Amino acid sequence: MKETTMTYLKPIPVKTPDNSPYWDAADRHELVLQKCESCKEYLHPPGPSCAKCGSPAVSWEEIGNDIQGTIYSYVISHRPFLPGFQDDLPLIIAQVELDKVPEVKIMANVLDCDYEKIQIGMPVKMIWQDLPEGRSLPQWKPIDA
Amino acid sequence: MGKITDRYAIVGVGESERSKNSGKSPLHMALDAARAALNDAGLQATDIDGFMSYNENDSCTSHQLATYLGVRPKYVKDIMGGGSSTEMLISDAVALIEAGELNSVLIFRSMNGRSGVRMGGGGWDVNMLQTAIDGGSFIIPYGAGGPAQWFGMFATRHMHETGITQEHLGHVCTSFYEHAQRNPKAFFHGKPLTIEEYKATPYLSYPFNKHDFCLESDEANAIIVTSAERAKDCKSRPVYIMGLSSRQCHPHTHYWSDLSQVASDYVAPEVYKSAGVKPEDIQVASIYDCYSWVVLRQLEAFGFAPRGEVGNFVAEGNLRMGGKLPTNTAGGMLSEGYTHGMNNVLEIVRQLRHEYRESDRQVKDCEVGICTGWAGPDIAGAMILRN
Ligand SMILES: [Zn+2]
Numbered sequence: 407m408k409e410t411t412m413t414y415l416k417p418i419p420v421k422t423p424d425n426s427p428y429w430d431a432a433d434r435h436e437l438v439l440q441k442c443e444s445c446k447e448y449l450h451p452p453g454p455s456c457a458k459c460g461s462p463a464v465s466w467e468e469i470g471n472d473i474q475g476t477i478y479s480y481v482i483s484h485r486p487f488l489p490g491f492q493d494d495l496p497l498i499i500a501q502v503e504l505d506k507v508p509e510v511k512i513m514a515n516v517l518d519c520d521y522e523k524i525q526i527g528m529p530v531k532m533i534w535q536d537l538p539e540g541r542s543l544p545q546w547k548p549i550d551a
Numbered sequence: 552m553g554k555i556t557d558r559y560a561i562v563g564v565g566e567s568e569r570s571k572n573s574g575k576s577p578l579h580m581a582l583d584a585a586r587a588a589l590n591d592a593g594l595q596a597t598d599i600d601g602f603m604s605y606n607e608n609d610s611c612t613s614h615q616l617a618t619y620l621g622v623r624p625k626y627v628k629d630i631m632g633g634g635s636s637t638e639m640l641i642s643d644a645v646a647l648i649e650a651g652e653l654n655s656v657l658i659f660r661s662m663n664g665r666s667g668v669r670m671g672g673g674g675w676d677v678n679m680l681q682t683a684i685d686g687g688s689f690i691i692p693y694g695a696g697g698p699a700q701w702f703g704m705f706a707t708r709h710m711h712e713t714g715i716t717q718e719h720l721g722h723v724c725t726s727f728y729e730h731a732q733r734n735p736k737a738f739f740h741g742k743p744l745t746i747e748e749y750k751a752t753p754y755l756s757y758p759f760n761k762h763d764f765c766l767e768s769d770e771a772n773a774i775i776v777t778s779a780e781r782a783k784d785c786k787s788r789p790v791y792i793m794g795l796s797s798r799q800c801h802p803h804t805h806y807w808s809d810l811s812q813v814a815s816d817y818v819a820p821e822v823y824k825s826a827g828v829k830p831e832d833i834q835v836a837s838i839y840d841c842y843s844w845v846v847l848r849q850l851e852a853f854g855f856a857p858r859g860e861v862g863n864f865v866a867e868g869n870l871r872m873g874g875k876l877p878t879n880t881a882g883g884m885l886s887e888g889y890t891h892g893m894n895n896v897l898e899i900v901r902q903l904r905h906e907y908r909e910s911d912r913q914v915k916d917c918e919v920g921i922c923t924g925w926a927g928p929d930i931a932g933a934m935i936l937r938n
Contacts, residue, residue: 417677419688429688450808451686457803479708479810481700482757488677488696495758501704501807508655511808513694513704526711543692 414538416490423451424454427466433542435534437469440508450510473532474549475502478511482521501528502546516546523548552729556827559645560782560789561936563592563657563775564897569736569888572666573769578611580771581661582619588657588773593786596620599775601647601656603628605636605891609668610661610830619758626653630796634839634892635798635814635924637774638932642797644776655781660893669767698841698927699756699764705928706758706844708810709753715847715857717758719862721749723843724762724885731882733912738766739886763843772893774900788904793919793935794826801929815852815923822921823854826935830854833935834876834917835902837895839925840885846870846878849923853933877914892924903938 421429428451431438440452444461453460480500484491498516516524517533530546537543565587567573567580575583581604587907589596602613602624613627630636637658644656654839662668678698681687695701728744731737744762752760782789799817803809823829830853838846838853847861855876856864870878881887882900888894899920907913917938924932 414692417681417692420678422682422688425688444790445612453686453690479704481695481703481707482754483694483700484754484756487700487756488680488691488694491694494694497694499693499704501708501810509808509867513690513693513695513807515922526708527842538728 475504477528479504555561557791563588566839567771568769577661584771584773601626603640603651605632635926635932638924655777659773663769685800715862715864720843722788722865730888737882737887796821813928822933835914837899837922840883843920850897
């Protein structure tokens with residue numbers, strides 16, 4: 407991954423007080439999800455309080471690093487809409503429904519996948535793409551790839 | 552606010568020149584549009600005591616506009632906002648007139664949308680974007696940097712669930728492009744589009760090709776709202792507001808986990824209730840069209856075709872002149888021009904005034920029309936108007 411870290415020109419997730427547990431865990435190659443202690447709903451993306459009931463009582467739950475899901479929706483960019491993506495076209499961006507927590511959908515790129523084969527319902531697994539400075543980005547990959 | 556049906560009216564509409572490179576400031580274009588709207592209404596600038604606008608940090612202020620019209624206004628308001636802001640500001644104007652604070656309000660949108668700040672992106676600081684957009688760090692690092700991708704995510708899922716195809720998206724585009732051929736001021740006047748050409752166009756951001764995107768233009772629009780009583784003194788034929796749903800929101804702050812509902816689903820019942828009419832009473836429409844799919848999803852939300860039948864509804868030509876619901880009859884934002892929704896408001900007003908009665912642009916004898924706003928799946932508004 408050293409070569410990648412030298413040439414990574416895409417945006418790197420910005421940590422904020424509200425999202426840093428998620429990105430800190432990603433850097434450790436683990437997924438954590440925010441959960442509301444009042445209504446017990448999972449909250450993704452995370453925030454300063456529950457976006458479903460308003461409760462400030464939110465906590466974090468470790469989901470681990472063996473994450474599988476299915477494609478819920480996707481788009482395929484044939485043009486870079488942000489800098490750094492020009493060499494990755496066509497780029498698949500997908501919402502993936504987690505097998506363990508179906509109410510949570512996580513947006514990421516589907517890597518190692520022929521863009522003509524992508525479809526809703528396709529099974530994928532989470533992989534961890536290492537970025538510069540010890541950062542890491544959750545990504546998806548077809549399970550049979 | 553109580554029942555406002557038919558008690559307020561749009562009495563003036565006007566626009567600046569439309570171009571790809573205006574060479575003018577947004578203030579200059581706003582003045583052109585405001586003067587055109589005042590002239591249309593037969594009002595003096597000093598008859599206006601409230602000025603309102605919306606922008607994305609790409610415009611002039613209401614205070615500047617009033618100043619350079621030579622007016623010292625009672626009230627100015629500028630909001631940050633996109634495609635449902637016209638309905639919201641009209642609602643605010645009605646409330647302020649109802650409360651006796653103001654008499655007549657001019658609302659405008661002015662933007663160098665092509666030569667200045669482009670909605671289509673480019674030049675954004677990506678770290679700023681991540682923090683400016685709610686949940687931005689969960690989408691920007693993946694290249695999801697614009698509405699084409701955000702709305703596209705909704706579109707792909709909706710198409711999967713309802714059987715809408717890319718060809719159906721194409722029927723929205725070709726219908727609106729057809730209207731633009733009758734509108735000499737439309738950007739794509741002289742550039743008709745066939746469904747075959749549409750289907751042969753490569754994807755830009757699947758499921759969208761370039762025709763599914765609204766165009767970008769330099770332009771200002773203005774409208775004037777006043778009471779029905781004051782409207783009698785205007786030279787224009789007033790278009791009355793039957794009902795409004797100024798803004799409603801998708802129930803979740805972060806909508807990415809639920810692509811099944813959009814704010815328009817919540818706006819629709821309220822605007823019909825407010826106006827006291829049903830979808831089948833609507834004879835002409837301006838449906839917010841930043842992307843072709845957005846039109847299909849709103850047709851479903853506003854009850855013009857049942858879920859699952861919206862594709863057939865557009866394929867049968869119902870958005871065209873002579874169809875069940877002639878829509879975006881000047882070409883819409885897909886092919887006329889783009890002022891974040893306001894050009895579609897101007898057109899519905901002109902249709903309901905029967906301003907095109909001598910030409911094939913007129914929806915014959917139309918009495919009731921709807922105008923919808925869409926500031927993304929998360930926020931929407933709508934109004935129903937009559938002549
Ligand atoms: Zn909660």
